[in-house]
Amino acid sequence: MTKLLLVEDDKELAELVSEYLRINQFDVTCCTDGRRAIHLLTQQNFDLVLLDIMLPGIDGLEVLRSLRKHAATPVIIISARGGDLDKIVGLELGADDYLEKPFNHRELLARVKALLRRSQLLGGAQHKVDTQHDELAHLVVADLSFNLASRTLLHQDMPVSLTGMEYALLLKLAQNQGEVVSKEQLSIECLGRRLTPFDRSIDTHMSKIRKKIAQLSERVQIRAIRGKGYCLTC
Incomplete structure (x- = not known):
């Protein structure tokens, strides 16, 4: 339980x-x-x-x-x-x-x-991962590696401290690398609710994520696209 x-x-x-x-x-x-x-x-x-x-x-x-x-x-x-x-x-x-x-x-x-x-x-909602196909349980973006089984992020084989929400938002951007992901989509898929007027939750989480990634990687950039959403590039 x-x-x-x-x-x-x-x-x-x-x-x-x-x-x-x-x-x-x-x-x-x-x-x-x-x-x-x-x-x-x-x-x-x-x-x-x-x-x-x-x-x-x-x-x-x-x-x-x-x-x-x-x-x-x-x-x-x-x-x-x-x-x-x-x-x-x-x-x-x-x-x-x-x-x-x-x-x-x-x-x-x-x-x-x-x-x-x-x-x-x-x-x-648990994702069962076959250990014989461990490579399928990872998403690598530049020098960041997402472990989809344990929901952890590594930078140069060192763990990165993220909250569950930060991980979910960053993974969503990484899965759509180079594309703009709207705040509405991020809110629905990561926060579990529709975006409401004056709701700054996504922006607040993304501000923290951008600061953490900026300290780790020069290759990965998270851009805020005014009026549209966010985009991860590398």
């Missing part, structure tokens, strides 16, 4: 959300403070984290910073702080998605499932 960690200090909301997710066949662990969340994340493996920002003691952003030092576990921030700056900060720190309170439980469930599918954690 897929394991979720729900970090939420509103106990009534936590009970409602966890019960809804359990009905939908998820194994949910709840905690109400950041310090406990960090401890759980270092002691156990979770498939996805639902993380509030405003927590007693250590806030959710600090929990996210701590997690990203050692794991790329998918994270959805759920917060009453829904301003653009709050969303951008959360995404820049490594969150994969951001859901503003109050939210519809069915929308939360849809986002959880979409993110898990992208992370290959739901059985129906």
Whole structure:
């Protein structure tokens, strides 16, 4: 069963959300403070984290910073702080998605499932790779190598630190090398939802990816095409 960690200090909301997710066949662990969340994340493996920002003691952003030092576990921030700056900060720190309170439980469930599918954690979306044909499980673009089985990126045989969302977006561009991929397509195929007006999630993720790739490779370029999308060239 897929394991979720729900970090939420509103106990009534936590009970409602966890019960809804359990009905939908998820194994949910709840905690109400950041310090406990960090401890759980270092002691156990979770498939996805639902993380509030405003927590007693250590806030959710600090929990996210701590997690990203050692794991790329998918994270959805759920917060009453829904301003653009709050969303951008959360995404820049490594969150994969951001859901503003109050939210519809069915929308939360849809986002959880979409993110898990992208992370290959739901059985129906797992890609089975024959080890006898390992070369088919790699995509090489210039000096970058994508391992499609483990969903990891290597640069000159060294692993590159990417979140699950960053990997998905970069892989989509690499698979369409030299072509412009629209933000609408990236949003649907990688975020699991249609692009909405004023939604800067794709741009925020892509800004982080471009910075990381620029530090690694002079051959790979990711260009932003105004009004259209992004293009990877080498």
